[in-house]
Amino acid sequence: xxxxxxxENLKDYLTGSLPEDMQIQMLDHLRECxxxxxxxxxxxxxxxxxxxxxxxWSDSFLATRVxxxxxxxxxxxxxxxxxxxxKRILQPAIVVTSIAAAIVVGILIGNxxxxxxxxxxxxxxxxxxxxxxxESLNLIxxxxx
Amino acid sequence: MSLRHNRTQKQDFHEYDGQMSDxxxxxxxxxGNKDEFRKLIEKYQQSIFRTCLGYVHHIDDANDLTQxxxxxxxxxxxxxxxxxxxxxxxxxxxxxxSLNFLRRKRLNLFDRLESIIESSSFKSNLEPGNYLNxxxxxxxxxxxxxxxxEIEKLSDKQKxxxxxxxxxxxxxxxxxxxxxLTEGAVESLLQRARTNLQKxxxxxxxxx
Numbered sequence: 001x002x003x004x005x006x007x008e009n010l011k012d013y014l015t016g017s018l019p020e021d022m023q024i025q026m027l028d029h030l031r032e033c034x035x036x037x038x039x040x041x042x043x044x045x046x047x048x049x050x051x052x053x054x055x056x057w058s059d060s061f062l063a064t065r066v067x068x069x070x071x072x073x074x075x076x077x078x079x080x081x082x083x084x085x086x087k088r089i090l091q092p093a094i095v096v097t098s099i100a101a102a103i104v105v106g107i108l109i110g111n112x113x114x115x116x117x118x119x120x121x122x123x124x125x126x127x128x129x130x131x132x133x134x135e136s137l138n139l140i141x142x143x144x145x
Numbered sequence: 146m147s148l149r150h151n152r153t154q155k156q157d158f159h160e161y162d163g164q165m166s167d168x169x170x171x172x173x174x175x176x177g178n179k180d181e182f183r184k185l186i187e188k189y190q191q192s193i194f195r196t197c198l199g200y201v202h203h204i205d206d207a208n209d210l211t212q213x214x215x216x217x218x219x220x221x222x223x224x225x226x227x228x229x230x231x232x233x234x235x236x237x238x239x240x241x242x243s244l245n246f247l248r249r250k251r252l253n254l255f256d257r258l259e260s261i262i263e264s265s266s267f268k269s270n271l272e273p274g275n276y277l278n279x280x281x282x283x284x285x286x287x288x289x290x291x292x293x294x295e296i297e298k299l300s301d302k303q304k305x306x307x308x309x310x311x312x313x314x315x316x317x318x319x320x321x322x323x324x325x326l327t328e329g330a331v332e333s334l335l336q337r338a339r340t341n342l343q344k345x346x347x348x349x350x351x352x353x
Contacts, residue, residue: 042346049292050199050311058194059208063186066215070179073220 001029006036010043167231174222186215192313193239199308200243202293214239236323240305295345299338306334
């Protein structure tokens with residue numbers, strides 16, 4: 001028996017479904033060939049681990065728990081009012097209102113700022129000053145001298 | 146020792162009404178007869194549980210995922226279009242939930258550390274000589290962890306095809322329907338999964 005034949009028949013060897021003489025040939029080859037033996041061992045290990053796990057049973061009360069949970073969820077959805085419709089109308093309205101408010105506030109601030117800058121009110125210190133009565137610098141310099 | 150799964154039901158369940166198909170039951174539920182849903186749960190819970198277990202390798206988590214699958218199916222039953230089998234649709238829900246569970250687990254630092262610690266404590270129980278007589282092979286906990294970790298390292302598609310094939314004995318045709326692939330693509334996925342597992346597991350064995 002060669003490695004190729006052995007590896008082809010490993011699956012059937014694992015399940016014991018090969019004819020007896022073939023089983024013996026496989027066993028002899030696996031004792032002698034390290035590479036095939038490793039392949040066989042990994043397959044066997046995997047199959048055994050999976051078979052052990054797959055034989056576990058689910059919770060026998062699962063159906064009852066699922067139906068109880070479904071009923072609880074349905075009760076919760078009936079108790080709380082359905083805000084979804086209100087949400088669909090209110091959300092865009094809130095967004096639009098916020099933008100409009102921001103624009104109005106911006107305009108107001110802008111108006112206040114420009115009034116301050118271009119105000120016609122004369123500060124108190126300058127009230128007494130009259131362009132016509134300001135003495136020329138030349139006159140002051142002459143008198144002091 | 147037979148490597149086939151023991152499929153006999155050990156728990157009692159209500160007799161499934163063979164006259165009503167899954168689609169008939171779904172229609173009845175959609176009309177308001179929600180007690181009919183129990184029939185679908187009892188019919189598919191063990192298969193869905195086995196599939197979830199193939200992903201998470203933890204009985205409590207698998208039970209939780211199975212429960213979540215059925216609750217999600219019920220809540221979304223109005224979206225079922227009767228274009229595929231109900232079971233196909235149900236399996237897709239459970240696969241998505243299981244994969245999401247694994248992704249969340251990978252993001253969790255403590256779970257990651259735990260799996261690294263477990264991997265690093267592997268003992269060399271895997272002597273090839275022990276495996277010549279399958280009946281005498283006793284699977285140690287470390288052996289199980291090795292295999293589970295290597296299954297988890299497969300890509301999502303390879304892992305799904307492998308789990309449906311090995312844990313739930315699904316045919317390539319059934320797997321193709323669930324995964325929305327061709328049978329050829331499923332065969333290729335299974336072959337790659339087997340090859341990858343073979344390569345990775347063989348490093349744990351001492352060669353003669």
